[in-house]
Amino acid sequence: MELINQTTEFHIDEPCAVAIGKFDGIHLGHRALLSEVLAARKQGLKTAVFTFDPSPGAYFRSLSIEPLGPFRELLTVEEKRSLFEEMGIDYLVEYPFGRDTAAVMPEDYVNRFLLDQMHARLIVAGEDVSFGRNGAGDAETLEELAEAYNMDPARDASDRVSIRIIPKVCLGGREISSTLVRECVHEGDMEKAAEYLGQPFVIRGMVQRGNRIGHSLGMPTANLYPKENKLLPPNGVYFSESVTQDGLIRRGITNIGSKPTIGEAVPRISVETYLFDFDQELYDRTLEVQILHFCRAEQKFFGLDELREQMQKDADACRAYFEK
Numbered sequence: 168m169e170l171i172n173q174t175t176e177f178h179i180d181e182p183c184a185v186a187i188g189k190f191d192g193i194h195l196g197h198r199a200l201l202s203e204v205l206a207a208r209k210q211g212l213k214t215a216v217f218t219f220d221p222s223p224g225a226y227f228r229s230l231s232i233e234p235l236g237p238f239r240e241l242l243t244v245e246e247k248r249s250l251f252e253e254m255g256i257d258y259l260v261e262y263p264f265g266r267d268t269a270a271v272m273p274e275d276y277v278n279r280f281l282l283d284q285m286h287a288r289l290i291v292a293g294e295d296v297s298f299g300r301n302g303a304g305d306a307e308t309l310e311e312l313a314e315a316y317n318m319d320p321a322r323d324a325s326d327r328v329s330i331r332i333i334p335k336v337c338l339g340g341r342e343i344s345s346t347l348v349r350e351c352v353h354e355g356d357m358e359k360a361a362e363y364l365g366q367p368f369v370i371r372g373m374v375q376r377g378n379r380i381g382h383s384l385g386m387p388t389a390n391l392y393p394k395e396n397k398l399l400p401p402n403g404v405y406f407s408e409s410v411t412q413d414g415l416i417r418r419g420i421t422n423i424g425s426k427p428t429i430g431e432a433v434p435r436i437s438v439e440t441y442l443f444d445f446d447q448e449l450y451d452r453t454l455e456v457q458i459l460h461f462c463r464a465e466q467k468f469f470g471l472d473e474l475r476e477q478m479q480k481d482a483d484a485c486r487a488y489f490e491k
Contacts, residue, residue, distance in 0.1 A: 168252040172220060172261035175268060177284055179258055183215040184208075184289040185281055188296060190218050191345040192241030193250055195365045196293060196336040201254060203291045203331055212288055213257040217281065220244055220261035225396065226269065239398035241348060246371045249455075260285065273304025277312045282328060291331045306332045338362060355400045355461040367408070367457035370397070370438050374449040377439070386478050388422075389449045391438040391456065399423055399436065400458060402465040406485045409440055410455040417442040418489055420481045421456055424465035441482065460488060 171177045184207030186200045193201075204214050221229075225238035242250065244261070251259050262268065262280070276299050281287040290309060298304040313330045316322065335342045343363050351360035352368060361367045370393055377390040389409070393399060402424035409417050419442040426437065440456050462481055468474040 168248075168256055169258050170248065170261070171258065173263055175263065175280070177260065179213070179215065179285050181213045182211070182286050182288045183258065184210075184212040184291065185215045185217055185285055185287040186291045187217045187281070187298065188293060189222055189224075189345075190216065190242075190247065191222060191224070192348050192364060193247065194343050194345065194348050194363050195338065196333075196343045198365050199333050199336050200291050200293060201256075203333065204289070205255060207289050210289075214255065215258040215260065215285055215287075216251055216256050217260045217262060217285065218247075219264040221264055223264060223269070226264050237396040239349075240396050241345060241352070241398050242369075243371075243394055243397050246369060249371060258285075270300050273299030273308050274312055275299070276304060277309065278316070282316060287328060288326070289329045289331065291333060293333050294335060296332075349398065352398055352400050355403065357400065357405065357458050357460055361459070367459055368400070369455055369457050370399070371453065371455045372438075374452055374454050376450055377437070386441045386475070386482070387446075388439045388441045389454055391440075391454060392435060393438060399438075400461070402436075404462040404465070404481050405458045406460040406462060406488050407440060408457045408459060409442055410457070411447075411449065412453045415445075417445045418485065419443050419445075420462070420478070420485045421458060422465065423458075441478070443482070443486070 184204045186204045188197065188200060190197050201216075204216075208214060222238065222240065225240070228238040248259060281290055290313065292306060292309060294306050296306055296309070309332070310330050313328045317327045337343065341347060348360055348363045351357070351363065357368055370391060372391040372393060374389045375392055377388065400423060403422070405421045405423065407419055407421040409419060411417070419440050421438060421440040423438050424436065426439070438456060440454070462484060468477060
């Protein structure tokens with residue numbers, strides 16, 4: 168996958184099918200768009216995604232005069248890139264979203280970036296798409312601009328562009344949205360979040376060295392320290408499956424929290440995973456942790472013996488969960 172970011176001056180020479188959107192979380196609605204783009208390969212088109220970095224939500228939150236803290240993302244930029252690459256997207260354009268670029272008129276987004284610079288011959292968007300200054304561009308704008316483009320007598324017939332607007336995806340009588348997924352994650356309902364996402368909620372990062380307390384307890388853990396803007400479920404213990412950089416899949420238990428029993432000099436949220444039946448070193452290697460089920464809230468224990476006993480109970484409960 169070719170990544171294009173931090174610039175508005177780019178050009179793709181090959182005709183493309185382009186999905187446009189914020190893609191926060193990449194839920195079932197987003198997957199409906201992406202499946203249309205991927206299917207266009209049969210027409211000889213390359214596949215592309217046009218999205219924003221930072222996300223509009225993060226940018227406009229940063230302008231608030233209130234100290235609101237960072238905008239929490241369901242997927243970090245790195246997680247999103249990895250997922251697009253796994254899906255088989257050929258080009259990912261992360262449009263640099265800021266004061267000047269946010270003020271671009273909708274017709275310039277379409278004519279300059281999508282049609283001219285991305286060589287788009289199919290544009291796929293959701294029915295609630297918005298883009299351009301003040302979010303004035305919408306699905307109707309896309310269709311009108313494409314019609315005007317196709318009617319230009321100077322254009323060759325082979326350059327015609329098609330627009331495909333994808334309706335909202337519903338599940339269980341509810342429209343799937345990033346807001347709905349966020350609600351599930353906030354509540355720790357990881358099963359429902361996975362339904363709406365089309366895959367488990369993931370936390371991906373580089374394994375870092377911790378205080379090795381897990382090793383001393385006979386249950387070594389792999390430690391991730393997510394970015395501050397990563398949305399996380401409530402602090403607690405979860406049943407999980409992890410995918411190593413080498414593609415190995417291991418079940419285990421994951422603690423999300425600040426390790427209150429240990430007490431770090433500078434408390435920070437960590438994602439600490441004990442992988443069953445696994446004894447390889449993972450330091451400085453990528454690990455993807457899939458959060459499957461909430462087990463219990465994080466708690467402080469009165470010493471390492473009590474912590475070890477509870478970790479063993481959690482591991483036993485996790486193995487029983489997977490046996491079902």
